[in-house]
Amino acid sequence: MNNNYLDNIEKNSVSVWKAGKSGVCLIGLAASFFACQNISAQMVNTGQVKIDPNTIMSVYMDYENAPSGNFINDGNLYIFQNWKNEGVVSYTDNQNGSTYFNGTEDQFIEGSQVSNLKNAIFKNLSSLVPFHLSGKIAVGGNSEFDKGVVLAGDYGGKVIFRENATHTLTSDLSFVDGQIEKDGIAAFEFPVGAGKYFRPSYHAEGGDNGGIYTTQYFNKNSNNLHSHDSKDEKIIKINNQEYWEVTQDQGADKIILSLSMDSRTTPSEFFNVDDKKYEVVITRWDPTSNKWINEKGAVSAPLAGKPYEKLLTTTVTGYGLFTMALVEKNVIYDDLIVYNAISPNDDGLNDSFVIRGIDQFPDNEVEIYNRWGVKVYETKSYNESNNMFRGYSDGRATIKRGDKLPTGTYFYILNYNTGKEKKQKTGYLYINNQ
Template sequence: MIKEFNILALVLLLSSFGLNAQTVFCNFGTIQIHDQGQVGFHIDVVNNGTFDQNLGLVGFYNPNGGLNVSGSNRPVFYDLDIDVRDELFLDVAVGVTNFQEFISGRVETPRNRPDVSLDYINDTPYLGENDDRFVDGYATITGLLDFTFPIGDDFRLRPMRIESQAAVNTARGAYFFEDPNSPNFFSENFDTNIFSNTLFGVSQFEFWDLDGNVETRVTLTWDDNSNIPSLVDDLENLRVVGWDPSLQQWVNLGNFSVSGDLNNGEITSELFIPDNYVVLTFGTSDRLIDGDLEIFTAVSPNGDGFNDTFIIQGIAQFPNNELSIFNRWGVEVYNKKGYDNSWGGLSEGRSTIAKGEELPVGTYYYVLKIEGQKDRAGYLYINR
């Protein structure tokens, strides 16, 4: 039987005991909200029937706490309002096909169950997201337009954007404000010390999960909690990186465009297929183009023939040069006039105590002086 609801608020009391009344709306049959219908849920919803052919407006309202949606079947609404003091917790996926508004509170999904999500169907737009109102967990998009996931964690909105083609077969995303070396909701760790030769550093502060089988560019965002200055001092060196499960390492997904500053901004990757990578985050490249020089800012002296020494392509054009390298405490560990791409990570500075010993893995600072030119300076990374 199809039921039409044209009331402002629907509250079903299924059980009560003394002063401790328990309320929940349960659907075991077939329900449909028709055009112009308005239903307000002030109680939890359990959907074990058919509740996915709706028009009109559905709102979840609780000024005193949160609400829960559960059951065996996904309800799908036309217009959806979320106005709760705490969270609207989804124990089953919820779809919306026309418009969704964040009024108050977050939508929370179980992060260990990516199939439970807030689903934006047919390019459904949304409004009202901010650091207190977002999807704390997984959201999906199905449609034909570019889409920005309204996702976040720890009371921080951290959007992720994909291109239109990626939404055709449904794309899924979530943000995690946690160390990828020890994630809470994945069965494997993503070691930030293991990366391809075109990288020399990976963020330890956050990551995103993006699932989809269509090639796309992805745009990630950062704020002052992302600690981007720990990776780069020039945003042109920032990269989107992804954990490749077949190589068991982070790989470079590029920097198609970047905007902002070191405290707030966004970066767009080159094209890639999301399903080929488990998670995404920020990294930094191993080279810097500086005038006539190409500076490879990663040194991995392990004998594999890649970046075994600190390479500055084009330095032979400037024989009157001097290179100094310092550790994090400002102690000079290497100095050479007429540098010739020969330094392989040994401690050879004038003030070095243990001269000739291998320097530990980590970030170092270089200063390159070329006669008649402005000094060049920046960071390099030793990874053995």
């Protein structure tokens, strides 16, 4: 870089460096910009760029981090045009650097190497202006989805959330239309969707070793991939408008999976069900049996404050393509009655989760999960007197032992042995701690 450029760096937190008529960079004193070049309205880094904390850098032209480039962002980086990474993009673990993708027109995010960002903010001028992702972005902190859908599916791009990474502001205005990878066992809402619709799925891994999972939502008919005529005999109808693809890229544990139900994309038959004859379950294409199988499940009560209406939850037996199905309801002849609401305030009314008749089946196991798939309670030999769930965590997963669980909807799994056969009941449990 010409030394005249260095004369423009002031001795304060933010300075101005002019990169030709097409762009301006605002960088801090500690930023190393000595290897940047302005090539035909494109900025190329072939050396090292470091943005220190409390420092701003804004790029108003296409930016490429070359194979030899090393870009470290511990401050605030604003990208107003296209971004390409062929080198190393990273951050310092104990810093809180943020990368803002802000544009007034379509932005292209590409490159053969992963852009490792602490925080990523997607905020275009309008929700109608998308981001085109053909590369990979990995978020270690938080990803804020404000305006603009991240289009990754048609380009082979992927958004990766490292263990304990989060996201905020997801809605129909901004989500990922394509693959999302989640590393680790932490509970997570996958911010996926398609077209104009945010259609998340939820899950967490129940084991102690971290797994890696990838999820994508499709607003398409899965019959085009695997015939809906090839199915378990009790399956009456399979959702022909949408499906999710969930793969386990690392790990061996099964997950509790929740799929969102939205009347704008989910067929009306799955909302208006004759519950005396049918029930809504999750179905999965099973390549071993070459048919759609019943993964069972339970439908939540309506959820307030969400762009979708309900959740459908089950514990899965495998991975691949998932959607919803109507099945003939199994008739349960044993005399069990599940009371699916508790208010554990020690007033003597509904203080515990009652399963009437469970005492006659002592060979049983009860598991309770929150809506993100985190196990909050499990026990064997559940009964109606001294071994009952009373609204407190038993200390597994990420919920501290003895903590009173917050008000909300939870999912239970009851496995029990009648002496003749093993059976399972699943459903939702509402806890009111207000």
